[in-house]
Amino acid sequence: MNIIFLIFITFSTFYHIPLSGLQDRFSYLGLLVFLQFTIFGFLYFLSLNRLIFYLFFPILFLIGSISSFFVYTQDIVINEGVVRATLETKSDVVSDLISLPFIVYLVVLFVFIFFILKKYQSLENNFLKSPITIFATLSLIIFVVVSYKKPSIFSNRLPYNVYYGIKEYYKKPDLEFLKINNSVISKSDTLQVVFVIGESLRSDHLPMNGYYRNTMPHLSTRKNVFSLKKVYTNKTYTAISIPQILTNQSITDSVGHKFYSLIDVLNSAKINTYWIGNQTPEISYLPFIKFSKFRKLIDPYHSEFSFHKKLDDHMLKPFYKYFSKQEKQFITLHMMGSHWYYENRYSENFRKFKPTIHSKYVKANSNQEMINSYDNTILFLDYFLENIIRNIEKQNTNTLLIYLSDHGEALGENGNWLHAQESESIKNPAAIIWFSEKFYQNNKEKALKIASIENKKMTTDFLYHTVLGLFDVKGVAIDPKENIFEK
Ligand SMILES: [Zn+2]
Structure with a gap:
């Protein structure tokens, strides 16, 4: 039963991971065995009661195996977004389900379920006396301890991520929003603010901020581009x-x-308001997407853990479609940016800094390979922003572009990598401002101020107040000290 479970379900999360060398193969093999060991405990205790086993095993096995079908074939990561799509029966998901290979797979599943139940029926009922009980108990104790100390071991992998996805789906966001007073108005002229939310880009890897490599060949030589070097979060x-x-x-x-x-x-x-996103929405920021007037998620079922994730430049087309000089617009583009696994974030022609990483196991790559791949993602960002700017320029509009990364990234300092931890480079995200010629003509005084604050210390608080300040919004409190054009 464990072997069948391992093949149909547990292994699927490991199937697409690029690995090289013995060390990382062994570490992932260890993880796989460990996962299956905890599953063994659950399966064993489930099997102690015949009625419960007959009832629940087929359901759990089916849910796990159906999920793994999409993990094996499309590298979809089961998470809250996929659970939402399934429970709220999005038509595209349903139509994806009905394919010939899937039907064949279902038939195979039923054969295996039949086989397992048949085998189970023939077993004698002396489970509790078996020494396996001790191992199974141990397995559950280990599961409880590890899931408390390091939940990500389970929450990102099948079959456990089905449970975590459902749990997340029913969770309420931490942040609650205040209701808006009806008398809010905007007194600005027609203006488009394009807000690009970057991902994991630290400030000190930009040539404008003194980095030795030219990771932004387009933007670093462009007019009206300013880099806010000391933004803090x-x-x-x-x-x-x-x-x-x-x-x-x-x-x-x-x-x-x-x-x-x-x-x-x-x-x-x-x-x-427009939202164009390449990240699977998380419950904490889903309301911003939901309440944007126009929404386009270009690849909602492949998360950052997928190796078949679309590149960010797929957001350009919807951007070109939405951008309009006729109206006041706030367009958000939410990038995958420089999120680990870096090689999945850019196309071949941006592989300029070499050699690059070859394993998902961080320690199997050299420090320089990690940094090279990371820097290549910035070249791709430069190309992405350049395309947005060129499209805006063609239309001669009154437009401001703000790029702000959600946080930075650790690249080996004190042995730290990636983010979600305490490190100075993670707390200093990249922030770039560009404005159109017309914006400059309309706001000469304000625009000139930007150059003088490039080195000023500030926090990510600036975004909210700057955007509302530019649209000259009346009816809600705006802090002028946080508006970068008023500083
Ligand atoms: Zn992030």
Whole structure:
């Protein structure tokens, strides 16, 4: 039963992972065996009662194996977004289900379920006397301890992520939003603010900030581009940083308070809000997507853990479609950016810094390979932003572009890698401003100020107040000290 479970379900999460060398193969093999060991404990105790086993084993096995079908074939990661799509029966998911290979697979599953139940029926009922009981108990104790200390071992992998996804789906977001007073208005001229939310880009890897490599060949030589070098955040991962950036929550405020959502305020002020995203929405920032007037998620079922994730430049097409000089717009583009696994974030022609990483096991790559791959993701970002800017320029509009990464990334300092931990480079995300020639002509005084604050210390609080300040929104409190054009 364990072998069948391992093949049909547990192994699927490991199937697409790129590995090289013995060390990482062994570490992932160890993890796989460990996962299956904890599953063995659950299966064993489930099998102690005949009625419960007959009832629940087929259901659990079917849910796990159906999920793994999509993990094996499409590298979809089972998470809250997939659970939502399934429970809220999105038509595209349903139509994806009905394919010939899937039907064949279902038939095979039923054969195996029949085989297991048949075998189970022939077993004698003396389980509790078996020494296996001790191992099974041990397995459950280990599961409880590890899932408490390091839940990510289970929460990202089948079959456990089905449970975690469902749990997340029913969880309420930490942040609550205040209702907007009806009398909010915007007094600005027609203006488009394009807000690009970057991912894991640290400030000191930009040539504008003194980095020795030219990771931004386009933007570093462009007119009207400014890099805010000293933006600070204490929110070191996406799920908590985006709600902070897109509300009037200050980085010094604790959660549990109620805040104004920037999207809600702009909607009330009759500014058209758009969300184009390449990340699977997490419950903490789902409200910003839901309440944007127009939404386009380009690849909602492949999370950052998938090796078949679409590249960010797939967001360009919907952007070209939405961008319009006729209206006041706030367009958010939410990138996968420089999120680990770096090789999945850019196309072949941006592999300029070599050699690059070859294993998902961080320690199997050299420090330089890690940094090379990371820097290549910035080249791709440069190309992405350049395309957005060129498209805007063609239309001669009054437009401001703000790029702000949700947090930075550790690249080997004190042996730390990636993010969601305490490290200075994680707390200093990259921030770039560009404005159109028309914007410059309309706001000469303001625009000139930007150059003088490039080296000024500030926090990610600036986004909310700057955007509302530019749209000249009346009816909600705006802190002019946080507006970068007023500083
Ligand atoms: Zn992030």
